[in-house]
Amino acid sequence: MADELFRALADPTRRRILDELAERGGQSLFEICTRLVTKHGLGLSRQAVSQHLAVLEAADLVRTRREGRYKFHDLHAQPLEHIVTRWLRPSPPEDTP
Amino acid sequence: MADELFRALADPTRRRILDELAERGGQSLFEICTRLVTKHGLGLSRQAVSQHLAVLEAADLVRTRREGRYKFHDLHAQPLEHIVTRWLRPSPPEDTP
DNA sequence: TTGATAGGCAAGCCGCGACTTGCCTATGGT
DNA sequence: ACCATAGGCAAGTCGCGGCTTGCCTATCAA
Structure with a gap:
């Protein structure tokens, strides 16, 4: 669980997607795709974004x-709270790699 | 900068190391190495841990x-605060089904 | 029904990252 | 001086992750 969370955050494109969804929720795949290309100047295919979204959803x-x-x-x-409670406030480790 | 932060957190072994240092600071390379092997049952070489520490230091x-x-x-x-201010602060907490 | 739109699935390419191996430097004990 | 300890450097292996390509399904409008 924590594994998928940190893996999802590891990619800069996925973080961009989170930024996009943070400032404007309820977007479709094509909306996210075009916005990443136009606003952020990223050149990626629809399938690339789709796979990123699958990782974020997982x-x-x-x-x-x-x-x-x-x-x-x-x-x-909400899953980001785990990061805070793990190291910012000392608490017992909980990872299962 | 944020790139190196999330990349460092992406690896489960590095998260273990952070856990170790959170519960006991000021450890040397060999201390961390032996503790990871004995307490957490991980089998890795000294150089592996050394490279992990380099990434965490970066x-x-x-x-x-x-x-x-x-x-x-x-x-x-402290760098973990950036994660909070990036996505947790701008949008208030949601429901938890 | 036909065509256009929104999205999914699967195989393949390719580079990066984790780890090893081998050798090197430096500090400290005796 | 000697040797063990603590750590660093560099090249090489190998698997995984990001991305593409090609084709497929589903929904809606004309």
Whole structure:
């Protein structure tokens, strides 16, 4: 669980996606894709973004809802609390690699 | 800067090292090495740990001080605050189903 | 129904990161 | 002086992760 969280955060593109969803929730795959290209100047394919979103969803950092042929993505920052409670406030370690 | 921070946190062994230094600061390379092997049951060489510490030091998550032929390592959790201020602060906490 | 749109699946390429191996420097005890 | 200890450096192996390519399914509008 913590493994997937930190793995998801390891990639700079995925962090950009989190930034995007933080400032504007409920975006579809194509919205995120075009915004990353235009606003952030990143050149990546739709599938690349799709795979990034899958990793973020596996880490529970992004929640999705389907409506018709659209799939909307929302940021879910709560798992980040674990990082704070692990080292910023001393607490027993909990990792299972 | 943020790049090195998240890259450092991506590896489970490095997280273990942070846990170790959190519960007992000022350890040398060999101390960390033996503790990881005995307490956590990890099998890694001295050089592996040394390289991990270098990554953690580059991310400013570990501060070191030399004394004679010893090099002591201490946890420096302050960079983790950036994670909180990046996604946790801007958006208030959500529901937890 | 047809075509366009939104998204998914799977195989493959490729570079980076984790780890090892071998050798080197330096400090300190005796 | 000698040798053990503490650590560093560099090259090499190897698997995994990011990305592409190609094709497939599903939904909606005309």
